[in-house]
Amino acid sequence: METRHLEAFSAVMSSGSITGAARLLARSQPAVTRLIQELEAEIGHPLFQRHGPRVTPTEHGFGLRGDVERALAGLRQVGERARQIASRELPALEVAATSALALGLLPPALAQLEQGQGPSPLQLRTSVPEQVLQAVLGGEVDLGLCSLPLEHRGLQVHWIGQLPCVAVLPADDELARLAVVPLQALGQRRLITMGNPYRLRHRLEHALGPTQQPALIETNASASALALVQAGLGVAVLEPLTPHGLQSAAVAVRPLDTEVPFFFGVITLPTRPVAPAQQQRTEALVQALLEQARRLPGFQEHPPSAHAHLLDADHGLPARASASIPISF
Numbered sequence: 044m045e046t047r048h049l050e051a052f053s054a055v056m057s058s059g060s061i062t063g064a065a066r067l068l069a070r071s072q073p074a075v076t077r078l079i080q081e082l083e084a085e086i087g088h089p090l091f092q093r094h095g096p097r098v099t100p101t102e103h104g105f106g107l108r109g110d111v112e113r114a115l116a117g118l119r120q121v122g123e124r125a126r127q128i129a130s131r132e133l134p135a136l137e138v139a140a141t142s143a144l145a146l147g148l149l150p151p152a153l154a155q156l157e158q159g160q161g162p163s164p165l166q167l168r169t170s171v172p173e174q175v176l177q178a179v180l181g182g183e184v185d186l187g188l189c190s191l192p193l194e195h196r197g198l199q200v201h202w203i204g205q206l207p208c209v210a211v212l213p214a215d216d217e218l219a220r221l222a223v224v225p226l227q228a229l230g231q232r233r234l235i236t237m238g239n240p241y242r243l244r245h246r247l248e249h250a251l252g253p254t255q256q257p258a259l260i261e262t263n264a265s266a267s268a269l270a271l272v273q274a275g276l277g278v279a280v281l282e283p284l285t286p287h288g289l290q291s292a293a294v295a296v297r298p299l300d301t302e303v304p305f306f307f308g309v310i311t312l313p314t315r316p317v318a319p320a321q322q323q324r325t326e327a328l329v330q331a332l333l334e335q336a337r338r339l340p341g342f343q344e345h346p347p348s349a350h351a352h353l354l355d356a357d358h359g360l361p362a363r364a365s366a367s368i369p370i371s372f
Contacts (some may be wrong), residue, residue: 044085046118049111051078052090056108060097135164136324139178140188143265144307145169147284148339149188152331156324163324171263172242182315185325188332190242191306192354200347201309201329207341208243208303211272211279211286212295218278219295226250226280226301233277235260235268243305247280250303269294282307283339306353309333 054064055075065072083090090104100108140149145167153165168178172189179187180195193200210224218224230251237244238261260277262268265285272279273293282305286296309329317325336342345353 044082046115048078048082048085049115051075052082052104052107053111053115055079055091055098056100056104056111062096133163133320133324134318135166136186136321136328137166137168137184138186138188138328139168139170139175139184141172141175141190141265141307142169143190143282143284143288144188146266146288147282147286148288148332148335150288152328152335155331155335156328160324160327172239176310179310179312182312185311185315185317185321186328187310189308189310191308191350192241193308193310194350194354197312197314198310199313200350201311202333203306203308203345203347203349203353204333204336205343205345205353206283206305206307206339208247208280208299208305209283209286210297210299211269211281212297213272213275213278214293214295216278216295219297221297223300224297226299226303229278229280233260235262235271235277235279237261237265237268238263243282243303246303246305250301283341287339308347308350 050068051064051070054067055061058064058067061072061075061079065075068075079090086103086107088103089101090107091098091100138149149167157163166184168184170178175187175189176193176195176198178184179189180197191203193203210218210226210229212219212224218228236247236259260271262271265281266289268279268281269285269289269291271277273291280299280303283296284305286294309332311325311329333344337344
């Protein structure tokens, strides 16, 4: 199995046809067909079902796609790193972040960093929290921005932030006329919420109480929730970072009468081998993120040692005796 076989497979999966893959690869259609046939012969199973000029991946094709994409991405990264070494360029700073933090906190922090250090290469991947954690734990990125919980062995949590969630409403909603929106009023509406039950959604459901059973639209990205509100499909309770980063005249953002805290942190993997210059850039970004977070209304800063306390209080559990850090909600 050679790289050209994997590239042909990836191109066919992306384009949906041999003809389209040939255009993407600047190869002839017979050449791409031959590469796919050779790959199928080596694997021992068909990867595509032919329907005239178009193809449909088989179960084996779908199963192979993730591994192929990761392998090709790794090869591209090796090639780019080799080029940087040859030209003595600094490697790109690699960051993984949830959509909210990528929208509302990372851009001004990067702008602050570049004011002092000048432009530098950056690779940003936006993912759900579990994938951000995995990227950091796997040593794939230099730094991660993620919501709590972050209690994983090997991670270094640099600092923890807390922000009060806000109500996000269509601009013409009657509740938008209020200076402060009652949380219980939102419980009577169609609520757009996060699908993950262990992070922000848990805190929202706890605040609403067992008697509130709103109709739901679930999503895994706060930016999608904001777009759904903008389309008039419901209301949402979101961390303030997303509406801050994606300001829109079509939505109204109001404080809530009940605090629903949003906890997030900045994480790295101390065992990831990096050059001293890259380590300095990472540390500078950690500090820039904190400085930008401190400018956000209602921001509270917690030390990493407060992690267990914050989660215990969040779940209504008694404070752990091993720590003595006060918590303010």
